[in-house]
Amino acid sequence: MSAKIAIVGGGIGGLTLALALEQKGIDFQLYEQANSFEALGYGLQLSPNVVRVLRKLGIEKSLEDISHRCFGFQLRSFNSDGILAEWILNSDVPYYQCRRADLHKLLFNSLEDQSKIHFSRSLESYTQKDNQVYLKFRDQNLLITNALVGADGVHSIIKRWQFPYNEAQYSGYAAYRVILPFKEDYQSLLGKATVWMGENHHVVAYANGNQKQTKSWLNLVLVVKDQNWHEQSWTILADKREIADNFTHKSSLLNQILKDMVGNDEPCYKWGLFVHEPLPYWSQKNVTLLGDAAHPMLPFQAQGAAMAIEDAYILAECMVKEKETEKAFAQYQQLRLQRTAKVQQVSKNNGKIFHATGIKAIVRDLGLSLISSVNSNLLNLKTAWIYDYLISG
Numbered sequence: 468m469s470a471k472i473a474i475v476g477g478g479i480g481g482l483t484l485a486l487a488l489e490q491k492g493i494d495f496q497l498y499e500q501a502n503s504f505e506a507l508g509y510g511l512q513l514s515p516n517v518v519r520v521l522r523k524l525g526i527e528k529s530l531e532d533i534s535h536r537c538f539g540f541q542l543r544s545f546n547s548d549g550i551l552a553e554w555i556l557n558s559d560v561p562y563y564q565c566r567r568a569d570l571h572k573l574l575f576n577s578l579e580d581q582s583k584i585h586f587s588r589s590l591e592s593y594t595q596k597d598n599q600v601y602l603k604f605r606d607q608n609l610l611i612t613n614a615l616v617g618a619d620g621v622h623s624i625i626k627r628w629q630f631p632y633n634e635a636q637y638s639g640y641a642a643y644r645v646i647l648p649f650k651e652d653y654q655s656l657l658g659k660a661t662v663w664m665g666e667n668h669h670v671v672a673y674a675n676g677n678q679k680q681t682k683s684w685l686n687l688v689l690v691v692k693d694q695n696w697h698e699q700s701w702t703i704l705a706d707k708r709e710i711a712d713n714f715t716h717k718s719s720l721l722n723q724i725l726k727d728m729v730g731n732d733e734p735c736y737k738w739g740l741f742v743h744e745p746l747p748y749w750s751q752k753n754v755t756l757l758g759d760a761a762h763p764m765l766p767f768q769a770q771g772a773a774m775a776i777e778d779a780y781i782l783a784e785c786m787v788k789e790k791e792t793e794k795a796f797a798q799y800q801q802l803r804l805q806r807t808a809k810v811q812q813v814s815k816n817n818g819k820i821f822h823a824t825g826i827k828a829i830v831r832d833l834g835l836s837l838i839s840s841v842n843s844n845l846l847n848l849k850t851a852w853i854y855d856y857l858i859s860g
């Protein structure tokens with residue numbers, strides 16, 4: 468079997484690349500290890516930089532139909548019932564909050580030819596020889612391709628072959644992901660993203676689901692610093708009562724949400740968050756990396772999927788402009804390395820800010836309250852370079 472370009476991994480990054488290549492008339496085949504796409508309803512925030520890309524792909528209207536719109540942000544503390552800082556997003560491009568599975572479905576359904584997406588195909592290894600890439604799958608199938616894009620996530624096999632000594636490591640942070648049916652008590656969270664910050668804990672809350680229908684959810688991500696390492700990549704069933712006890716504090720709204728979480732039947736899982744330092748390069752001749760495979764990041768700036776989507780569009784653009792794959796991959800890498808490394812760093816720094824303790828937490832809270840009361844628009848400056856990013860083409 469042979470394919471011009473093989474994409475390995477049908478996550479948000481791989482699927483966006485598939486859609487962009489299809490629209491630009493470039494032949495590809497995509498191989499995904501799972502036998503279907505994940506149906507999990509966990510949330511995803513899509514900031515203006517990524518909405519601009521999805522607009523170019525012609526799916527912004529459909530995205531709007533499956534999302535809540537976020538107009539601003541709110542920072543709260545575990546130590547009070549009040550709001551530390553609140554600001555309105557300063558952008559003429561929308562910011563959306565949707566269910567990850569809905570975006571997945573949207574990308575897949577936007578493809579004209581879905582037969583190019585192959586499920587239950589798990590890559591085991593590859594070799595590069597004579598300008599071709601030889602792929603070996605776990606089912607023993609072999610494939611020869613002209614080029615390979617590794618969109619296979621944080622524990623990427625393709626990255627591991629390129630950088631055998633640079634495995635993603637457990638970051639020391641773990642996240643509990645929870646979905647609750649949206650109810651009247653949560654109204655003050657609508658139209659925004661809220662973060663509660665506390666000593667070595669933080670919680671992110673926002674609405675997701677289709678805002679035009681009655682069924683919406685409250686998406687919660689509860690993050691803890693936890694040095695216990697379980698396995699190389701891990702997700703474990705969590706005890707919701709224990710989480711509620713650990714996160715409970717002075718915020719009455721958060722306490723109400725935690726109580727609802729305990730009373731809800733849905734199981735809750737704890738996910739280890741894995742990262743590695745920025746890589747020196749992603750492209751080696753006719754093989755390159757994209758999304759979490761290239762630059763896994765802590766989710767504290769909500770930009771992992773955003774960077775994967777930007778990568779995908781820019782990679783497709785480079786392949787249109789430069790017919791020689793090796794040069795296209797080199798150009799893509801040059802356009803993306805610096806930006807994604809900076810976002811990786813900002814995400815890491817946010818962890819330190821959100822989890823500050825003692826005097827650092829007091830200074831943070833005072834500073835935020837002051838800026839918010841004097842000129843809250845200043846708080847947009849921190850993210851302007853991320854959200855205002857323009858992609859040509």
Ligand SMILES: Cc1cc2nc3c(=O)[nH]c(=O)nc-3n(C[C@H](O)[C@H](O)[C@H](O)COP(=O)(O)OP(=O)(O)OC[C@H]3O[C@@H](n4cnc5c(N)ncnc54)[C@H](O)[C@@H]3O)c2cc1C
Nearest residue numbers: 476478479480500512589590619620758759769771772773
């Ligand atoms: C708690 C949490 C909250 C987040 N919130 C946000 C947010 O609000 N906004 C945002 O932009 N980002 C967010 N992110 C980050 C985002 O989820 C990821 O960065 C994004 O999903 C990465 O996409 P990807 O396509 O690169 O990788 P993945 O989504 O991991 O996809 C990789 C795919 O490759 C497949 N695969 C793996 N190995 C193989 C193999 N050997 N052969 C074949 N297929 C293979 C996998 O099955 C998978 O489908 C969050 C992350 C977490 C943990």
